[in-house]
Amino acid sequence: MYNASFARSRLKKWMRWSDTWIDQLLVLGLLLAALLLFTINLGIPLRDWDEGTVAQVAREIASAPVQSLKWLYPTLAGEPYLNKPPLIHILIAASYKLFGINEWSTRLFPASLTAISIPLLYGVGREIFKSHTPAIFSALIYLTLLPVVRHGRLAMLDGSVLCFLLLMILCVLRSRRDLRWCLGAGIAFGLICLTKGIMGVLLGAIAVLFLLWDTPRLLTSWFFWLGIILGSIPVVAWYTAQWLHYGQLFIGTGIFNQSLARIWHPVENHSGKPWYYLLEILKYTVPWLLFFPLGWRLAWQNRNYSWGKLILVWNISYFVVISVMATKLPWYVLPIYPAIALAGGAKLSETWHGWDSLPPSRIWIISLALLGLVAFAGSLYFTLLANSINLHLQLVLLSAALTFLISAVLLAQKDLQFIFVLFWGTYVTLLLFITSPHWVWELGEAYPVKPVAAMIQQHTQKSQLVYNW
Structure with missing residues (x-):
């Protein structure tokens, strides 16, 4: 009896060690594949207007002394920049300090953060699925989605949001077994808010809705609320600093005109039909689009399991909210792609394991x-x-x-x-x-920027204001 118990104990230890070893290898492989795909050939000209704006704000932060507090009160062409919190702009400014000011250094940190989101999605899959197969399939689908690759490589904020979002979801899932992970979830929530402001509230609400359905006891834990408080402290501090510094200008422009107004009014004429994002998904998710509908149906059939609940809550709640918003921009749909990839991975895994009983x-x-x-x-x-x-x-x-x-x-x-x-x-x-x-096909829709910029720089004074269209 003693020998049998000892053998079973050793077998369980070996299986746990084997799973850990496999997970580590898969995470390393996914990270290397993602870094190659997301960081190669970043040096082509920036896309206007979004990349140019982010780069200029970061450049002004990098060129100003630290004591000037440009990193706290960023500017765009010398005027207050009140659109988004400056977390990613500060990271790009640090990249400028390390590698100089160029297109590659501008895109390096956003692209790297997006690459890190690939193994994070694998981690999410390992938390909700019983085996490695659906987790690795989901991560590979996510890795090879064109919108994620293209927008994640740009000097924008959305790829970084994907990284922080998946970190938050991973910590939320792990907190069901260990409450200390609630602190990580709160910190990730704060990072989202310091990147895209009010979007953090929407993405945080997705996690809360999932817990309300799957693990409601966690919402009554003081660890959970401590995590949210810790993550929110720097966010509240930044918004308070802006309000004290700019007063009503920040309230009217930074909070209402640039953030809340996007819900009921199209900003800068970026409008569209309610099915705008459905068309975006249909156009740019080939070939994985073939597996998504059956993946969603599979999630519905397994809605009593955590993975089905997470996929349904994430897909439905986020898609409905962005569809009813008045402002429509292609990159707003990016946070839904990890959930779509999980649905596709679940379907491919079912196909893999039930191949003999399923006709092609x-x-x-x-x-x-x-x-x-x-x-x-x-x-x-x-x-x-x-x-x-x-x-x-x-x-x-x-x-x-x-x-x-x-x-x-x-x-x-x-x-x-x-x-x-x-x-x-x-x-x-x-x-x-x-x-x-x-890969930045918008550059083909306008004249080459660099020669014109060189001509303007050569024939105008340094402090002269130039309008170009």
Whole structure:
């Protein structure tokens, strides 16, 4: 009896050690793959107007002495910058101090934070799913979503919000087993608020709604509220400092015009229909769009489990709120993509484990084949144009075509390798895309900025105000 108990104890210890070792390897692999995808070829010109604004605010922080308090009261072209809290601007200013002022150093910290969100999503998956498979599939889907890759690489605030959001969700999930993780959840909530202000309240509400459904006892824990208080202290301090410094100007501009007014009034004419974000998801989540609807249905069928509750609360609440908002911008939808990836990962995992009892989906086969043919036609089109500019797009589309067509063939043959081909091929296609000059395609819609800027700098005085359009 003693020997049997000892053997079982050793087996359990070995299994825990094995799981930890596998998790560490997977986290390291995901982080390295993400850093490569998110930090390579960051040095092309900045996109106007959002990247230019962030860069200019960071540049003015970096150029001012610390005692001037520009890091606390940032400016844009010498005027008070009241749009968003300056956490990411300060990080970019630090990057300028370390690496100089250029496009690469401008995008480095936001892109790196977005890359860190990939293994964080894997951690979320390991907390809610029983096995590694749905967690790793979810992380790989999230890693290879075009909107996440493209916007996460830009000098904007939204990729950093993804990182802090997933850190908050991970800490919330772990706090169900260890209340000390509530402190981490509160700190992550504060980081969101110091990055995008009022959005932190919305994303924090998602976590609260999930706990209200899944673990309501946690909402009565003093550890939970202590975490929220600790995370909120720097946020309240920053808003108080702005109010004391700017007075009514900050209340009217920083809180109402730039934040709350976006809910009922389109800021700078950025409006759209209620289904605007649905179209964004449909347009830019190929090929993983094929698995999302069935993933949502699977979550609904398993709504008694934590993973089903989290996916449903996250997807529905966030999507409804941004859809009814008057201001519509493509990057507002980014925080929903981790939840969508979890749904897709759950469906792919079910397919993986129940393959023998599930016939190949004809819709998946036909859709992948059509996507492959469209991509091949696009590659052929750019081949016929035959110039160096289109060579990049030709390779990207050819890689996509091969990925989709081979996956369709394997799926038709009921070969599970179609999942690996789809992941690897999509990753390589995105890698080819971001190493091309086309990943910031808005640059092709306007004149080259750098030559014009050099001409203005050469022929105008340093302090002269210049309007350019």
